Amino acid sequence: MTIAFDLRTAPFSRWDVINQVTEPAHGYYARLVSAEGHTSVTSYSDWIDVRARNVSPEHLLDVIEKLPLSADRLNRLRRATPRRHGAKVMLCDEVFRYSDFSYTRRRWCPGCLHEQPFHRVWWDIQAIRRCPSHRTALVDTCADGKTLHWWWPNFDISPDGEALGRPMAVHALGATFESYILGRLGYADRLFAPIIDTCDAGTVIEVCDIIGRLLSNPWSADLPEMPSDATEVGFQALSRDGPHLVETLRAWIRVRVPDAMKTRGWTIVFEWVRIQQNALEDRKIAGVVKTAIRKALALEARGAVDPIQSDDFLKEEIGLTELAARIGVNRKGLPAVADALGLRPEREWYRAPVKFDPVEADTIEHHVRRMMTRVEAATALGMASQDIQPLVDAGFLRSFSNVIGDGPVGHRFLVRDIQKLLDFTGGLPQMKHAKSRSLTTFARNEGLRMGDAAVKVMSGELDCIRGENGKPGFRAVRVIIRNRQSH
Template sequence: MAPDPIPRLPLRVRAHADESLPGLIVRMAEENLLATPYRLLEACGLGRATMTSVAADPAAIVPLARLMGLPEEDLRRLSYAAADGSVRLLGHPVPGDFVTADRMRICPLCLAEAPYHRAIWGLTVLTVCPAHGVPLADRCPDCGLRLDWRRRTMAACRCGAVLGRAASALGPVPDAATAACRLLHTPPDALAGLARDIGVGGVLRLLHALGCIGLNVPLRRPLALADADPELAARVVDEGWRALADWPASFHGFLDRLRADAPLRRGRYGLAKQFGRLPAWLNALTEHAVARAVREALAAYLSGIPEIPTRARDVRTRRPAEADAACVTLSDACQLLGTSHRRLRPVAARHGLLVAGSGGQGEPLLLRRSSVRTLAGEFAGIADRRRARAILGVGRRAFADIEHAGLLPSPAAGIAADLHGRACWPVVALQTFVAHVRSTATRAARAHGPVVPLAAATRMISGLGLGSGTILAAVLDGRLRPVRLSTRGKGLAALGFPVAAVEALGVALGAEARATLSLAAAAAELAVKPEVVYQWARRGILPTVAVPGQRAERGRRVRRADLEAFRRNYATASELRGRPGMSPSRKLALEIIGRGVVPVTGPSVDGTRQYLFRRADLEALLRQG
């Protein structure tokens, strides 16, 4: 059997559980009276290696173990390198820039108690001893030279100065240093909470990053920050630990502190405005476990603060749908209401529904979810003209006659009606109106002669210039009674009227029609030119009747009731001149059109000489101010 080329040292030392591998090599060389630790490296075939490379080289474990006569597992636990090439500290994977063996740092008090190098002193984010609270020293207090591994003993500098000294007064031990020490001395399979999810290395990276972000310090390597400003490096560690101490509650407190400085940051909105450099750092983070933990905690925080506008789906899905304080974006509200941005946005602004956001440069507009749901219920409870015609069971012309006669319920008002933008009516009121008219049917066992539906009854009196509104008005005032309800007709179309009763009503209405106004007289009462009234009558906007009788009374005439109904339903711009919020200009009609009101007739609509508007639209405009 060939002899082992690596001799075994005659004297051995026991490795401490928290000792570093370079420190053990120094003690082993001292115990065997070697001039420097590098003589020991030469003896095991690592003559060209440095203490830094040996500490980070997993291949150096086997020859060192054979030379020292120690178990390989003990040396692997003290080494900064794992078998897969990753960096470890006391068995825990850590980022490479958070551990250093390039320079030697010590605690004089710890060396006075036991002269060996602690592995945790190589943790670059630590600037003080976790046991005594004194700053870690990297220079000799006598000669001022930087400490290194080329020494005879751990207890003294190369100049002979004793490094292990008692301190006159101990400093306060930072919580961050104590926590880091406790985590590193906990076996990986015994970790709990955040450390179990992201590992000790993830906790260290998160601690350093959050500390720099919280203090608005450029994110640098921990060792470079400690060299430039040790006090600032200590503050960074303390600030980072404040954010991690009671995860995620402590992290939410950290976010509160960042939000408090939002007015000092540039920008108008967004997460960068609220949380500074945290979103950019999070987006650039490549460690999936750490990024996932931070994103989940951030989403949980944002889900409870709907005033912060964001389109982040993981945040919006976390915001509880049943909470009154939860918000939705304008796009989501449009989908829920079945309307468009162009229609909903001005309505939301007028009625104070917007919670946050201005909509500029992509900033999302937020509305309270509870307000949107309430509005959706109200919106579904009102009917525009098309839906109202379906409820009444009549066509366009019949509906216009009923509306002109003033028989419809009062138009809907409020935010939902404003969102419709046109005349609309409460669905319940329309259904009640239909039920009331249908309830007038006598339901006679045998009908009195032939029976006709509403449409046919309307045609029987159409020669007088009258329509369905006249028939229903006669039903409501008791002059005409339906005698049948068809099972096939819907709404008012199910009504059946005796032919004889309809003919008698036509005779009576014809007699009433003779007491009418000429178009010129109607123009005088409306304070418009006769030519305008002629055009309105020609287009059917102002109903007229053909009056039978003597030659002097023949022609189209206006009934007094129709004139009053016209005044209730329509208005010209001159009626609003001088009203609050309205200009006294003669071009007021154009201003009204510019504000979104659609005229019924006018020069730009059908060539009529004067603009005419629905009175309901003008009253809605006045309410808007």
């Protein structure tokens, strides 16, 4: 049975005050009190037996729903009213945390109130600190410095009669945190931020706060202060793709993190971040934060210069055992190869499992599959196999053990290391009329092994040129003969 509306028991005598699209129940309720000619929301509420000393949007929505409002007005009022469900709040089909809202005092944008004096629901979201349209900070005090609380029902003037609004220039919405949240609520054009678009609104605030707090402070092992603009800083880092997030973190690490800390594990360098990241309910975004920070730290620890190009690092990582099995080599040898390729910094204090993102794994596999045996390396360099060792001992060539799968036993050499030596010898100048002898002859005359002579070439101890005999590597090197000065 439907109970007929009874004016005598209605909470208000007027309901022709039209509720706005972005106006929540507690703001509209205050305007209805003002329309009754009263100057105190709490006093009027006591008179009609409504609890309003502590603002409860859903409770005041229940009161307003007793009025004979049209279905359209009721629907938009319900949509614009935050409604609590345990520790969560639903607003415009978005899920927030209860702690994201505050009703202890009123906040407003003077420019918005000048245009239309009513409360916008997003002013209650604590993370929103600026008006995206007027680009001014939200205020919570009148011109005389007094805090304005929810007992006051008017939105055009203060209790002392001063205007709460003032003319302000209107700007197009920028790509800011505030504009993003308004777009999620459906009150502005939607901004797209692929990393956080799948998160609920409350998680977006949490993640922006974590990254923003990090980027807005010097490096610290302990939880630092939360600057007022930290949420915006975090949003700017998270608002684009994975590479943008990594490069933003890298820039911060480069300047803020001590060099001695860069080679330690992310759980040590970013201990407070790890704790907060671990507490995120959304494990997908928690994983993104962890992976991006680890990637940024690893790149800076090994002194990488080029920016990251792909977000493949966000895909599932590959462990040493799995990668070794995929390539068909010994697991024990891969860390040394990864170090040599600059894909795994030395981490004296880091004992976590070693993993690589797909791009790194593909790079390691590419170089491992092309590695040369001692005989192949010597042939490429124009030497006998026994002549390789002096170059290894002198640090001009790196050899790797424990990287043997199927094939000949013995050490392996990276093709790119061999190529560096070939580039050096190939880059020597040519001097057609210079008096010179081949490096092979020089070594024999001086009683040197070819490998020891090659070390002298690489060390710059000999004046060398490149011959035109077309022979490979050090066999093309010629040593200039200097006339000895008599004393």
